[in-house]
Amino acid sequence: AQSVTQLDSQVPVFEEAPVELRCNYSSSVSVYLFWYVQYPNQGLQLLLKYLSGSTLVKGINGFEAEFNKSQTSFHLRKPSVHISDTAEYFCAVSEGRLRGQNFVFGPGTRLSVLP
Amino acid sequence: NAGVTQTPKFQVLKTGQSMTLQCAQDMNHEYMSWYRQDPGMGLRLIHYSVGAGITDQGEVPNGYNVSRSTTEDFPLRLLSAAPSQTSVYFCASSSFGLGNTIYFGEGSWLTVV
Numbered sequence: 001a002q003s004v005t006q007l008d009s010q011v012p013v014f015e016e017a018p019v020e021l022r023c024n025y026s027s028s029v030s031v032y033l034f035w036y037v038q039y040p041n042q043g044l045q046l047l048l049k050y051l052s053g054s055t056l057v058k059g060i061n062g063f064e065a066e067f068n069k070s071q072t073s074f075h076l077r078k079p080s081v082h083i084s085d086t087a088e089y090f091c092a093v094s095e096g097r098l099r100g101q102n103f104v105f106g107p108g109t110r111l112s113v114l115p
Numbered sequence: 116n117a118g119v120t121q122t123p124k125f126q127v128l129k130t131g132q133s134m135t136l137q138c139a140q141d142m143n144h145e146y147m148s149w150y151r152q153d154p155g156m157g158l159r160l161i162h163y164s165v166g167a168g169i170t171d172q173g174e175v176p177n178g179y180n181v182s183r184s185t186t187e188d189f190p191l192r193l194l195s196a197a198p199s200q201t202s203v204y205f206c207a208s209s210s211f212g213l214g215n216t217i218y219f220g221e222g223s224w225l226t227v228v
Contacts, residue, residue, distance in 0.1 A: 009155065032214040043119075043205060043219035044158075051214040090157055094214065101209065102148065102173065103217065105157035 002027045004093050004106035012112045013081055021076040021109045023065075023091030033074040034092040034103070035065055044090065050074060061085065086113045118142065121206050121220035128196040128227045136191040136223050138206030144218075146209045147189040151175065151202040152222075158205060164189055165211075196227045 003026045013019045025031065032051050036044040048059025055067040065076045074091060091106040122137045140147065148163035150173075160173030164183040178200060180192040189208075193200060203224050209217040 004157070036219075041222075043221045045219075046216050049214060049216065101146070101213075101215070101217070102160055102163060103158070105150075105159070107155050107157045 002031070002093050002095070002104045004091050004104055006091055006106035006109050008109050009107065010110045010112065012114060014114050015083055016080050018079050019077065019081050019085075019111065021089050021091075021111065023074045023076065023106060025072050025074065025091075025093045025104075027072075027093060027095070029095065032094045032101075033065075033067060034094065035059065035063070035074070035076050036090045036092060036105075037061075038088045038090065038108075040087070047076070047089070081111070081113045083113050083115060085111060087111060119206055119208055119218050119220035121204075121223050123223060124221070125224045126226070128193070128225065130196060130198060130227060132196050134193050134196065136193075136204055136206075136225070138189045138191065138220060139187050140189075140206075140208040140218070141187065142208060142210070142218070143186060144208035144210050145186070146211060146217075147183065148173070148207045148217075149179070149181065149189070149191045150205045150207065151200075152205060153202050161191065161204075193225075198227045201225060201227045 005024045034049045035047040050057045050067045058064045088108045092103045094101040119140045149161040150158040162181040164170045206220040207217045209215045
């Protein structure tokens with residue numbers, strides 16, 4: 001069974017500093033990789049996804065992620081964070097079946113941006 | 116655009132009671148699913164459906180029941196609520212296709228006392 005690891009449960013960072021949220025997955029088969037963000041008391045919103053092609057993926061709100069197949073990683077980065085980026089971030093893996101897809105989520109990383 | 120709509124948003128149940136969480140989507144998505152979110156565990160798949168009349172179990176199906184009579188609706192039933200089912204529940208949907216985005220509802224907060 002697939003598993004997704006997010007090593008950091010909480011990441012505090014000062015405003016305008018860079019941040020990296022780490023994600024590793026276990027599957028050895030072809031997978032599709034996603035990052036979702038959850039703002040307080042809301043549902044999950046897609047930040048970005050990797051399906052194929054360039055290993056550097058750009059998403060919304062200035063976030064980007066890099067797929068590294070050899071290290072089975074998909075770390076999320078932002079060069080300069082804002083207070084509004086405070087949220088919980090989830091990495092997810094899908095095996096990408098044609099008829100619907102089930103996701104395996106990591107436990108989440110709570111990003112706190114400090115003034 | 117309503118997207119994925121869940122009701123109720125908040126609910127308190129007594130142990131042993133039953134209830135249904137409603138989920139509706141207006142995007143004509145074939146695929147729908149229910150997840151539960153617990154602190155430190157991310158989201159875990161309860162049940163999913165790839166079309167009307169077709170449902171299957173996910174990672175944590177015990178204590179829950181689903182049906183899919185229409186493309187739009189995918190209710191989740193708690194048969195006899197237990198404190199371990201205190202959680203936040205999310206309904207999600209997507210269209211078929213490799214790597215398609217999955218869209219989430221805003222969640223239903225359930226407390227079982």
